[in-house]
Amino acid sequence: MSKLCIAMPPFAPDYSGAASALFDLGGMIVIHDASGCTGNYTGFDEPRWFGSSSAVFCSGLRHMDAVLGNDQKLIEQIIAEAQSLKPNFIALIGSPVPMVIGTDFEGIANEIEALTQIPTIGLDTRGLAYYGKGICAATVALMKKMVKAPQTKIAGAINLLGITPLDFYINGNDEDFKHLFVSNGYQLLTSFSMGLTIEALQRSTSASLNIALSQAGVQIAQYMEQTYQIPYMAITPLGNGEIALEAVQKALANEYIPFVPETENAEILIVGEQIIANSLREYLQRQGSDRAIAVAVLFDVSPQHLAQNDIIIQDETMLRKLLNSGQYHTIIGDPMLKALFQQETKIKFYELPHVAVSSKVHWNNYKRFLSETMIEWLDEID
Amino acid sequence: MKKIAIYGKGGIGKSTTTSNVAAALSTLGYKVMQIGCDPKADSVKNLMNGHKIPTVLDCLRSGKEIKLEDIVFKGFGGVLCVEAGGPTPGIGCAGRGIITAFEKLEELSAYEKYQPDIVLYDVLGDVVCGGFAMPIRQGYADEVFIVTSGEMMALYAAANIAQAIKNFGSRGYAKYSGVILNARNVDDEVQVVKKALVEIGGEIIQIIPRDAIIQKAENMGKTVIEAFPESEMAQYYFELARKIAVAHCGGVAC
Numbered sequence: 307m308s309k310l311c312i313a314m315p316p317f318a319p320d321y322s323g324a325a326s327a328l329f330d331l332g333g334m335i336v337i338h339d340a341s342g343c344t345g346n347y348t349g350f351d352e353p354r355w356f357g358s359s360s361a362v363f364c365s366g367l368r369h370m371d372a373v374l375g376n377d378q379k380l381i382e383q384i385i386a387e388a389q390s391l392k393p394n395f396i397a398l399i400g401s402p403v404p405m406v407i408g409t410d411f412e413g414i415a416n417e418i419e420a421l422t423q424i425p426t427i428g429l430d431t432r433g434l435a436y437y438g439k440g441i442c443a444a445t446v447a448l449m450k451k452m453v454k455a456p457q458t459k460i461a462g463a464i465n466l467l468g469i470t471p472l473d474f475y476i477n478g479n480d481e482d483f484k485h486l487f488v489s490n491g492y493q494l495l496t497s498f499s500m501g502l503t504i505e506a507l508q509r510s511t512s513a514s515l516n517i518a519l520s521q522a523g524v525q526i527a528q529y530m531e532q533t534y535q536i537p538y539m540a541i542t543p544l545g546n547g548e549i550a551l552e553a554v555q556k557a558l559a560n561e562y563i564p565f566v567p568e569t570e571n572a573e574i575l576i577v578g579e580q581i582i583a584n585s586l587r588e589y590l591q592r593q594g595s596d597r598a599i600a601v602a603v604l605f606d607v608s609p610q611h612l613a614q615n616d617i618i619i620q621d622e623t624m625l626r627k628l629l630n631s632g633q634y635h636t637i638i639g640d641p642m643l644k645a646l647f648q649q650e651t652k653i654k655f656y657e658l659p660h661v662a663v664s665s666k667v668h669w670n671n672y673k674r675f676l677s678e679t680m681i682e683w684l685d686e687i688d
Numbered sequence: 689m690k691k692i693a694i695y696g697k698g699g700i701g702k703s704t705t706t707s708n709v710a711a712a713l714s715t716l717g718y719k720v721m722q723i724g725c726d727p728k729a730d731s732v733k734n735l736m737n738g739h740k741i742p743t744v745l746d747c748l749r750s751g752k753e754i755k756l757e758d759i760v761f762k763g764f765g766g767v768l769c770v771e772a773g774g775p776t777p778g779i780g781c782a783g784r785g786i787i788t789a790f791e792k793l794e795e796l797s798a799y800e801k802y803q804p805d806i807v808l809y810d811v812l813g814d815v816v817c818g819g820f821a822m823p824i825r826q827g828y829a830d831e832v833f834i835v836t837s838g839e840m841m842a843l844y845a846a847a848n849i850a851q852a853i854k855n856f857g858s859r860g861y862a863k864y865s866g867v868i869l870n871a872r873n874v875d876d877e878v879q880v881v882k883k884a885l886v887e888i889g890g891e892i893i894q895i896i897p898r899d900a901i902i903q904k905a906e907n908m909g910k911t912v913i914e915a916f917p918e919s920e921m922a923q924y925y926f927e928l929a930r931k932i933a934v935a936h937c938g939g940v941a942c
Contacts, residue, residue, distance in 0.1 A: 375818060408787050408818025410825055413859030420858045 309621045313645035317605060318472050318662035319343075320431040322351035323440025323522065324399050326470050327499045328448065329360050331507075334393035336384055338365040338409065339401035343433060350665040351437070353476045361391055372407050377414055381421075388422050394504055395451065396426040397444065405432040425451045437472050437662055438606040442525035445498060449529075452504055456534045457512040462558055463493040465513040465530075467538070468523020470499050472662045473579055475672040482676040483519060486547040492554070498526060515558055517541065517550075521580045524608045539564075540611055542585035545681045549589060567591055569615040572600035574687070577625070577639035578660055579604065580611055586638065586658075587613075589684060597636075597688070602628060605662065622646070629653070636687065640664050641671075656687055689799065691807040692932065693823040693862060696835035697845035698813040701870040703731045704902060704911075705835050705928075706810040710735060711913035712922075712929035713806055714765030721760075721804040722767055723793075725823055726812035727774020727782045735763030738909015743773020744789035756796045764914045768802050782812075783819020790822055806932070813845065824853060824862040831865040833893060838869075838877035843884045850888045866890040868928065871898045894928040897921070 325335050325347050337344040344364035348355040355362070365380050380398075388396055396418060400411055411428030419426040427447040431440050464487060469480045480500040488494050496502070496510035516531070516538035518524040527538035539557045543550035556562040565588045574590075574597050576583040583601040590599060602617040602625070612618075619625045626646045629637060637643070638656040640663040647653065659668035673680055694709075696702045703724065710722045724731025729743045741761045747754045763769040772789035774782045793799070799807070809823035823829050832853055836846040846867060853864045869881050869892050881892060905915035912921045 406781065406784060408783055408822065410818060410821070410859065412826055413856060413861065416826070416860045417858045 311622050314622050314625070314642055315663070315665070318351045318437040318665075319346075319433045320435040320437060320440030320443070321399050321401050321429075321433055322347040323437030323442075323470070323472065324397070324429050324431050324444035325362060325440075326352060326437070326472055327441040327444040327522075328397050329354060329358075329362075330500060330502050331448070331504060332394040333361070334384070334388055334391050334396045335360070335362045335399065336365055336380075336397065337362070337399045337401060338367055338380065338404050338411075340364075340367050340403065343401040351472060351661070353471045353661060353666070353669060361393060363387065367401075367403055372403055375407060375409075377409070381414060381418055384418055385422055388418075388424055393424065395448065396422070396424055397448075398426070398428045399440075399444075400429060400431045402433045405430070405434070427451055436605040437470075438520070438522035438525055441468070441470055441472075441499065441522035442529070445526050446529050449507060449510075449533075453508050453511055457509060459514055459536075460493065460495070460512045461514055463495050463513045463515075464554065464558075465495050465510050465516045465536075466497040466523075467516050467518045467526050467530075468520035468581070469497055470520070470522060473520040473522070473582065473660070474500075474675070475659075475661055475669050476500075477669075477672045477674060479672075479675050482674060483543055486543050486551070486676055487517075487554070490551055498523065511536070515539065515554065517554060518581060519543070520582060521606050521608060521611075524581060524611065525606070540581045540584070540608070541588075542582045542675065544585055544589045544675050545684055547676050549592060550585075565592070567613050568596075568598045569600050569613050570598050572598040572615060573634055574599040574636040575602055575628070575634040575638070576600070577602045577604060577619070577629075577637065577643060578658065579662070580607055583638075584611060584613070586684075590687060593684070595688070600634075638687065641668050654688075656683070689804060689807065690831075691809065691829045691862075693809040693811055693829035693832045694835060694868075695811045695832055695849045696813070696870075697842045700835050700837060700842050700845075701896075702812075702835045703810050704734070704906070705868055705870055705896060705925075706808050707732065707734045708911045708913055708922075708925040709929050709932065710767045710808055711764050711911040712925045713933060714767050715913060715917070716926070716929060716933060718805040718933060719803070720765075720767045721798075721802060721807045722763075722769055722810060723807065723823075724769075724771040724810050725786050725789075725820070726772075726810065727777075727785065728812075729771040729773045731771060731810040732761075732763060732767075732769035734906055734909060734911045734914075735767050735769050736761060736909075737764075741769060741771055743771040744792050745773035745775065745785050748788065748792065754792065754796070756798055756801060759792070759796075760798060760802065764911065768804060770798075781819070783817040783822075786819040786822050790828070821852065821856070821861075824856070826860040829862040832862045833865055834867045834890075835870050836867050836881065837872040838874035838880040839872055843881065843888075847884070847888045850890065854889075864890055866893040868893055869895045871895060873898050893931060894924065896924050896928070 415426040415428030496506040516527040518527045518540040580603045587599045640660045641657045642664045836842040
């Protein structure tokens with residue numbers, strides 16, 4: 307029972323990540339579930355859902371459909387809806403029940419594509435992995451389907467990867483990130499995944515450098531590095547964005563050396579998404595903090611971006627012990643973490659809401675990563 | 689690399705046929721991997737001197753980190769032997785177990801590391817659920833052979849399997865390549881099977897006559913190819929193996 311969540315909510319899963327990555331692309335998204343998973347995605351993991359016109363459907367999987375493997379019903383429903391919607395593509399997204407009965411998402415997608423002539427992807431998401439895996443799986447599947455041949459490289463051109471509402475909400479962070487690079491003279495080809503279009507997806511293979519702003523972006527960047535030979539770096543722009551700009555400039559000149567943080571006997575702990583947490587640590591230490599800082603990763607992990615003494619959180623019990631270990635006098639993380647603290651704690655806690663953790667409970671207090679208020683907030687941390 | 693799935697009714701002689709074909713192919717110089725997809729986990733026993741090997745699911749159950757060497761074993765003639773295994777009898781899900789075992793093999797890059805010329809999937813009984821259809825999905829077997837006898841139950845199962853494969857044609861699944869007649873001395877057996885194939889489709893690829901020597905070899909924990917390589921029965925298996933090799937590899941390494 308060590309995986310039991312007592313005080314924390316379960317974090318955003320892979321099917322939410324997959325649907326989130328495809329949300330803006332004009333496709334027809336079908337989550338194959340009874341309705342709970344679709345409800346979790348639209349109700350909690352997708353801030354853009356409210357008032358949007360994106361076509362996200364629930365297949366309405368029922369007991370006997372699962373028992374009898376009634377794929378035909380699902381296929382017919384999707385085809386009927388697709389004929390009226392005429393989407394750019396169809397995405398069929400998995401959830402726990404289809405996993406248990408071994409639904410062949412790729413096979414069903416092939417069948418739908420053959421019958422409709424609409425590009426169709428099937429994603430074997432299961433609700434057992436974190437959202438980053440789903441974001442990557444959906445993006446890569448769509449790239450395989452839509453990018454026929456890699457384009458010629460454009461010197462100095464960049465892509466931004468891993469900008470999703472699950473990490474950065476919808477308070478303008480996405481536009482701030484794009485503006486930072488464009489206003490500093492960079493040719494921005496594609497920004498994944500908010501505001502993404504099929505055309506932008508196709509031209510993304512011309513980039514000379516991918517910048518992963520979150521761990522989901524790292525996973526996509528690794529695929530693009532392998533497939534299209536586009537190198538990548540991982541950093542989230544913060545404050546005035548100078549550290550990220552400098553890093554990108556160096557990366558394009560093949561001179562970038564990732565920051566090596568001080569982590570020995572850390573007294574400050576950042577709990578959350580790996581790349582954002584790493585970037586926060588780099589900002590704080592490069593702004594003069596002489597304190598060692600450790601990162602505790604809540605979701606997917608890229609081993610190459612782990613520093614010495616960083617921690618991969620396995621479950622709530624481990625997280626609770628870590629937070630109350632007495633080692634850290636300052637902790638940064640989603641406000642919901644406070645539920646894990648012992649009652650009489652002297653720990654200074656700095657709130658950094660994260661949609662994949664606390665959803666709508668705290669998204670009205672989301673940080674603008676590139677802003678004066680962020681700089682002020684960062685300056686307060688000691 | 690060619691991947692071939694061998695299906696058929698339970699108890700019809702799939703594992704015996706598959707193991708003998710694997711042994712014959714390896715004797716002919718091919719690098720072969722045989723993957724047993726049956727919770728009983730006795731597909732490769734006769735390639736392993738009568739010994740059962742740890743299954744993929746057994747290893748997963750242990751909770752320890754798994755390496756390829758823990759689940760892939762070299763049997764007679766260097767045949768790479770794997771058993772998917774199954775859940776604890778009476779609980780769990782055998783079909784899901786097959787999927788999990790396949791995913792583990794892929795995760796560990798089993799095909800890339802061993803680079804077999806031919807992979808044989810020995811699959812239990814009928815196409816009973818999504819898990820047992822896994823070996824014929826896109827990316828796995830290219831072709832399916834069905835083992836049958838002239839008995840009605842075996843032919844009924846063969847018809848079901850062939851129908852399932854045809855149903856999934858538009859999903860990019862494996863193609864049905866015919867039946868292997870594992871004779872049970874039913875009256876007029878070849879004609880009975882041929883008549884059934886008019887409805888089922890496909891042809892008899894090979895007739896394997898019934899012979900006590902198969903049982904004799906199995907009692908020794910071996911295939912006929914290993915125990916009695918000069919026997920008449922061994923020649924039938926060599927003939928089937930050559931047909932598979934020529935059809936799929938042009939007689940040379942795939």
